[in-house]
Amino acid sequence: MRDVVVIGAGMTKFGELWGKSIRDIFTEAAQKAIEDAGVDHIDSMYVGAMSPGLFVGQEHLSAVLADYLGVNPIPATHVESACASGGVAFRQAFLEVASGASDIVLAGGVEKMTDGADVTEVLATAADQEYEVYQGITFPGLYAMIAHAHMHQYGTTREQLAAVAVKNHRNGAKNPNAQFRSEVTLEQVINSTMVADPLRLLDCSPVSDGGAAVILASIEVAKKLNKNPIRVIASSQASDTIALHGRSSITTLGSVVTAAEKAYRMADVKPADVDFAEVHDCFTIAEILVSEDLGFFEKGKGGQAAADGLTSLECNLTPINTSGGLKSKGHPVGATGIAQIIELYEQLSGKAGARQVLDAHIGMAQNMGGSGASCVIHILEGK
Amino acid sequence: MITARYAREIPQRYRLEAAKCMKCGHTSFPPRLICPKCKGKNFETVALNDEGKLLTYTVVRVASEKFSKETPFAVGIIELNDGVKVTAQIADAEVDELEIGQKVKLVFRKIQEEGKAGIICYGYKAVTV
Numbered sequence: 001m002r003d004v005v006v007i008g009a010g011m012t013k014f015g016e017l018w019g020k021s022i023r024d025i026f027t028e029a030a031q032k033a034i035e036d037a038g039v040d041h042i043d044s045m046y047v048g049a050m051s052p053g054l055f056v057g058q059e060h061l062s063a064v065l066a067d068y069l070g071v072n073p074i075p076a077t078h079v080e081s082a083c084a085s086g087g088v089a090f091r092q093a094f095l096e097v098a099s100g101a102s103d104i105v106l107a108g109g110v111e112k113m114t115d116g117a118d119v120t121e122v123l124a125t126a127a128d129q130e131y132e133v134y135q136g137i138t139f140p141g142l143y144a145m146i147a148h149a150h151m152h153q154y155g156t157t158r159e160q161l162a163a164v165a166v167k168n169h170r171n172g173a174k175n176p177n178a179q180f181r182s183e184v185t186l187e188q189v190i191n192s193t194m195v196a197d198p199l200r201l202l203d204c205s206p207v208s209d210g211g212a213a214v215i216l217a218s219i220e221v222a223k224k225l226n227k228n229p230i231r232v233i234a235s236s237q238a239s240d241t242i243a244l245h246g247r248s249s250i251t252t253l254g255s256v257v258t259a260a261e262k263a264y265r266m267a268d269v270k271p272a273d274v275d276f277a278e279v280h281d282c283f284t285i286a287e288i289l290v291s292e293d294l295g296f297f298e299k300g301k302g303g304q305a306a307a308d309g310l311t312s313l314e315c316n317l318t319p320i321n322t323s324g325g326l327k328s329k330g331h332p333v334g335a336t337g338i339a340q341i342i343e344l345y346e347q348l349s350g351k352a353g354a355r356q357v358l359d360a361h362i363g364m365a366q367n368m369g370g371s372g373a374s375c376v377i378h379i380l381e382g383k
Numbered sequence: 384m385i386t387a388r389y390a391r392e393i394p395q396r397y398r399l400e401a402a403k404c405m406k407c408g409h410t411s412f413p414p415r416l417i418c419p420k421c422k423g424k425n426f427e428t429v430a431l432n433d434e435g436k437l438l439t440y441t442v443v444r445v446a447s448e449k450f451s452k453e454t455p456f457a458v459g460i461i462e463l464n465d466g467v468k469v470t471a472q473i474a475d476a477e478v479d480e481l482e483i484g485q486k487v488k489l490v491f492r493k494i495q496e497e498g499k500a501g502i503i504c505y506g507y508k509a510v511t512v
Contacts, residue, residue, distance in 0.1 A: 118447055118448050120445070120446065120447040120448075121447040121448065121449070124447060128470075130392055130413070131413060131469070131470060132470045134494060134495070134504075134506065135458060135470055135471055135472055135494065135506070135508075136443060136446060136447075136449075136450040136453070136456060136458060136472055136494070136495070137443065137458045137470060138443055138445065138446060138447060140445070141441045141443045141458055144441035145439045145440060145441045145458070145459070145460060146439070148439045148440060148441060148483065149438065149439035149483070152439070152483045193444075194442075194444045195444055195445050196441045196442065196443050196444060196445070197441050197442040197444070197478075198441075199441075243470065244460065244470070245460045245468040245469060245470045246468065250438060250439055250460065
């Protein structure tokens with residue numbers, strides 16, 4: 001496989017974009033990425049989106065988007081892996097450039113969630129329809145069961161969960177593209193409306209519209225364009241049982257552990273070498289679990305680490321979710337995995353403004369689908 | 384719920400039918416064509432042990448539209464005595480008095496309705512014992 005670099009990025013603001021359709025949202029992000037990269041064409045494109053069919057009644061999304069981006073007749077492919085759709089789209093683009101089949105590929109992600117669908121029902125299609133959702137469980141409900149088990153097993157507290165939301169909102173307040181550019185207090189999180197015990201409204205990522213895109217290319221293309229190359233040094237993916245109850249442990253995400261092991265091996269780095277990470281905090285408990293399963297903290301210590309501020313931007317140990325994460329930046333499902341890559345790209349290019357991590361050389365993006373049935377991890381390296 | 388799709392799952396939902404691998408003895412619920420433990424392809428049909436314990440649970444306060452009139456309701460992961468784990472609602476219990484580790488038993492109950500004129504869908508829920 002040959003080296004692959006990211007040479008451009010673009011995204012829309014995340015939020016309730018009432019006036020924009022899914023095709024407009026994607027086109028805006030993709031056009032920004034193409035302009036940022038300075039390329040005059042793309043060879044192919046991959047688009048991650050969880051459920052355009054249920055959210056806006058549009059399937060064959062890749063054809064719609066290639067048409068409206070004005071890039072016909074290049075190959076355009078829609079990638080679906082629930083909430084990991086964006087990350088998996090990036091991986092497909094990476095593999096296409098790495099294989100030598102293409103030199104310049106766009107990896108994008110988009111979701112339009114506020115057009116009136118029953119969002120709780122659509123999101124639940126990422127779980128086992130016949131043996132979980134049939135019983136009335138929701139996505140917050142699945143992660144609530146994980147949280148409850150983690151609290152029971154390791155003594156993780158309500159305040160530790162809240163610390164994740166507080167930290168991510170503090171970071172998101174510094175991100176111009178974030179849906180919620182407002183800080184929240186521990187008390188506000190703990191007293192917000194109960195959604196699924198023990199998870200409350202401010203433990204949950206929001207319903208969002210948004211799009212994100214990046215341009216991947218070979219080193220040769222980057223050199224010709226005089227680009228400061230941000231190299232993709234690992235791409236890994238793993239799967240687990242679709243039903244949460246099918247796992248040997250409810251408090252460890254096996255797909256995250258497996259994908260992380262592969263990624264560390266491919267990049268030849270250790271958890272301690274990672275300068276910062278964007279992780280899939282669809283719920284506060286998810287960030288705690290993932291911070292353990294990526295090897296940043298010992299199993300069961302993720303909650304304490306969050307409460308002690310070890311994952312904060314200010315601490316600069318291994319800052320997690322400097323973008324604000326899904327919690328504050330917003331979670332237009334299919335766009336999330338690409339938006340994580342964009343945060344890595346901006347940090348490693350030194351363009352993250354008030355969120356800039358000092359001495360950022362190696363960044364990790366961890367994106368997952370469902371209750372962890374899919375996980376995709378990328379590690380990027382700057383100069 | 385499409386009727387054919389519902390009818391297909393009746394053996395599992397009404398009678399807790401599972402598939403026991405003839406090669407390694409692992410029980411799969413719902414039945415599978417390939418054993419996840421040993422890749423065996425021959426199974427015998429067995430009924431699950433209907434008693435077990437609560438591994439974790441939540442109380443759903445905000446549900447999808449289909450279940451919105453039933454909130455709050457408890458849903459848990461139950462480990463049955465034969466080692467099989469299932470997700471089920473916990474019925475007939477004060478949701479604030481549930482505990483992890485509690486003994487429960489699966490019983491036959493109505494789970495949901497398909498609109499005003501559609502079929503009534505049955506299955507298992509757990510009750511405390």
